[in-house]
């Protein structure tokens with residue numbers, strides 16, 4: 167039988183608005199995926215509650231429960247395998263994975279970052295864009311590789327920086343674009359996988 171859907175797991179650390187955007191898009195019967203579960207490294211992540219409200223399986227896997235990064239990552243990997251995840255989406259997940267973990271997911275591990283990569287890797291991107299006086303800002307969906315925010319770009323969305331923008335107005339405008347871009351970019355990836363089988 168030809169496979170028509172892929173199993174997607176989403177990793178979060180907080181608010182979970184991108185997770186929600188992905189889950190809502192994927193809930194469309196025409197979207198070639200299902201969300202098999204949401205993992206958070208923070209037990210109190212708001213996104214866990216949002217996912218549970220959509221009847222998506224959730225689990226908190228806190229770093230503090232493990233004596234090493236490798237053991238924490240092994241627990242995450244085990245959970246992903248139990249859910250039979252085929253693609254892993256980071257959505258505001260605030261830890262860096264080891265090269266060993268990343269190798270488990272060749273071309274199946276993606277992230278959304280709030281800047282036009284390769285510009286502004288790392289944190290506080292909106293403030294740094296304002297400080298730099300850039301006329302343009304945006305967001306990037308990219309493959310996760312061992313270098314932080316360095317993997318190949320899958321898709322980007324741009325916003326114009328206005329003269330009166332603050333971190334808050336810019337954050338909100340970029341988020342609106344993220345919520346459209348991430349489901350679109352994931353779909354592009356899945357369509358390419360399904361076309362190859």
Ligand code: GRF
Pocket residue numbers: 178180181182183184185257258259278279280305344
């Ligand atoms: C987003 O801006 C995303 O690009 C970045 O972290 C933020 C997460 O927001 N990686 P949310 O938790 O999805 O609302």
